[in-house]
Amino acid sequence: MNSEFGGGLDQAVHKAFTRPAPKTAGARMRYLVKQHKGTRAVAQLLGVSQRTVERYVKDQIKKPRPELAARMEREVKARWQPQIKAKARKKAATTGGIVVDIHARMGYTAPIGSTDESRIRHLTVALPPRHAARLLDAQDQGADEGRLRELTAEALKETYFQDNGGRAGSLEEVRITDVVHLDFEL
Numbered sequence: 001m002n003s004e005f006g007g008g009l010d011q012a013v014h015k016a017f018t019r020p021a022p023k024t025a026g027a028r029m030r031y032l033v034k035q036h037k038g039t040r041a042v043a044q045l046l047g048v049s050q051r052t053v054e055r056y057v058k059d060q061i062k063k064p065r066p067e068l069a070a071r072m073e074r075e076v077k078a079r080w081q082p083q084i085k086a087k088a089r090k091k092a093a094t095t096g097g098i099v100v101d102i103h104a105r106m107g108y109t110a111p112i113g114s115t116d117e118s119r120i121r122h123l124t125v126a127l128p129p130r131h132a133a134r135l136l137d138a139q140d141q142g143a144d145e146g147r148l149r150e151l152t153a154e155a156l157k158e159t160y161f162q163d164n165g166g167r168a169g170s171l172e173e174v175r176i177t178d179v180v181h182l183d184f185e186l
Helices: 004-014 025-036 039-046 050-057 066-079 082-096 129-140 145-161
Strands: 098-109 119-127 173-185
Touching: 004 082, 004 129, 004 145, 004 173, 025 039, 025 050, 025 066, 039 050, 039 066, 082 129, 098 129, 098 145, 119 129, 119 145, 119 173, 129 145, 145 173
Parallel strands: none
Antiparallel strands: 098 119, 098 173
């Protein structure tokens, strides 16, 4: 599944880590075993046998299959430094905001007579904390890519296109399509 917006938010939070996550298969497996307090739970989580988990823990197997390596990396990153992640998300939602760097086709709905034709734009916009909070809360509640895209479009509408109420007051909706590049920064 290609998750531009959800993955971008995750990447922004991962940049806040103070220590790198384990890199080798054995180190990742040992971390997961420690987190789940046993090899059986990790085996069920990853969809492998308990004996396979034990072999990774003992470094008897060093190179996992690509799909297993991806699952291990995803599970480790999801659990790595939870307090640091929570602190970074709270700061973004309350005081720091979030910076979005997007290169995509954007169009908007506006009254007749305006140029609402969609075109490729490259924007780097600092979104205020209220928009960061909406994005991060939606992600926490399991919002899909479409919803995260809508929230980002609404935030860009208010912050960039309408300049926080200073212009383009009649602008109704901003649409984001054909994303070339997307990056979030806390």
